[in-house]
Amino acid sequence: MTVPAIETDALGRRYGRRAAWALRDCSFRLPAGRVCAIVGPNGAGKSTLMAITVGLLAHTEGTIAVLGTDPASARSRVGFVDQDKPLYRQLTVAETLRMGADLNPSRWDADAAERIVDGGDLDRGKRIGSLSGGQRTRVALALALAKRPELLLLDEPMADLDPLARRELMGLLLGQAAEHGTTIVLSSHVVSELEDSCDHLLLLGGGRVRLAGEIDDLLAAHSRVSVPADTDLFPHDVIESRTTGRQLSALVRPAVPLPADWRAGPPTLEELVLSYLRNPEARAAQHTTEAAA
Numbered sequence: 001m002t003v004p005a006i007e008t009d010a011l012g013r014r015y016g017r018r019a020a021w022a023l024r025d026c027s028f029r030l031p032a033g034r035v036c037a038i039v040g041p042n043g044a045g046k047s048t049l050m051a052i053t054v055g056l057l058a059h060t061e062g063t064i065a066v067l068g069t070d071p072a073s074a075r076s077r078v079g080f081v082d083q084d085k086p087l088y089r090q091l092t093v094a095e096t097l098r099m100g101a102d103l104n105p106s107r108w109d110a111d112a113a114e115r116i117v118d119g120g121d122l123d124r125g126k127r128i129g130s131l132s133g134g135q136r137t138r139v140a141l142a143l144a145l146a147k148r149p150e151l152l153l154l155d156e157p158m159a160d161l162d163p164l165a166r167r168e169l170m171g172l173l174l175g176q177a178a179e180h181g182t183t184i185v186l187s188s189h190v191v192s193e194l195e196d197s198c199d200h201l202l203l204l205g206g207g208r209v210r211l212a213g214e215i216d217d218l219l220a221a222h223s224r225v226s227v228p229a230d231t232d233l234f235p236h237d238v239i240e241s242r243t244t245g246r247q248l249s250a251l252v253r254p255a256v257p258l259p260a261d262w263r264a265g266p267p268t269l270e271e272l273v274l275s276y277l278r279n280p281e282a283r284a285a286q287h288t289t290e291a292a293a
């Protein structure tokens with residue numbers, strides 16, 4: 001079994017002894033080489049989890065292993081693009097790339113950096129402070145990818161990119177994952193965009209893990225059913241249900257095979273995520289594919 005990219009056990013963090021928990025009882029395992037989406041509402045703990053993973057924030061309780069070691073020891077093998085894309089505003093694009101090369105002499109992939117910057121038609125003589133939000137994102141991604149990290153974390157990387165740039169940069173990220181086996185973890189609020197690009201999902205809600213596992217396994221473990229309104233859904237786990245006239249529609253996690261006369265089909269990723277988000281009391285689900293690890 002290869003070393004997982006991230007493995008946590010009962011991980012927790014609170015910002016002050018009297019503060020509420022930003023992350024609590026968070027246990028999951030992300031196999032290496034996956035493209036993982038971290039999804040959750042505002043304040044769910046996504047940025048907190050990422051900051052702990054890259055060693056910028058200490059955890060309060062539990063354990064975390066990154067690439068088989070502690071976050072501080074793994075730091076040189078990990079890339080991170082923060083939500084705020086911190087870069088030196090006074091430097092030009094060219095100087096920023098040179099700084100990246102100087103800081104990572106043994107790993108720097110100049111071709112990758114230039115490809116990403118050139119894709120945005122960026123004037124390399126321009127100062128970072130004069131770039132648009134999306135252009136800054138492009139430079140931050142170039143820096144992070146050219147470092148050839150084994151694990152790359154991106155906190156809402158696509159938020160300020162136009163649709164074409166999103167598609168192009170997502171393609172580059174997936175290419176990186178396929179070619180170099182890089183594990184990519186990205187947080188996003190746009191669930192519909194993740195189904196084609198990610199193979200693993202971590203859904204956080206209120207600082208806790210609501211769903212974790214391979215997306216195909218999670219989708220296969222749930223069914224969207226449409227049955228007469230008086231149908232008893234027991235013993236299945238009902239994540240969400242709605243009655244319209246004589247029809248009952250529900251998202252369930254079947255406990256046993258569903259009756260053959262029920263109309264049932266797999267949910268989309270967006271339906272699955274939204275159902276869990278709308279129903280915070282629904283029981284959490286984890287699917288670990290050992291064979292994939």
Ligand SMILES: Nc1ncnc2c1ncn2[C@@H]1O[C@H](COP(=O)(O)OP(=O)(O)OP(=O)(O)O)[C@@H](O)[C@H]1O
Nearest residue numbers: 015021022023040041042043044045046047048049
């Ligand atoms: N520096 C801080 N000091 C105190 N509380 C904080 C701090 N950073 C985050 N929190 C709190 O921790 C919780 C989780 O925040 P976090 O930023 O991790 O969520 P998020 O899922 O990334 O949210 P968003 O989608 O809005 O970016 C929130 O309740 C937030 O108020």
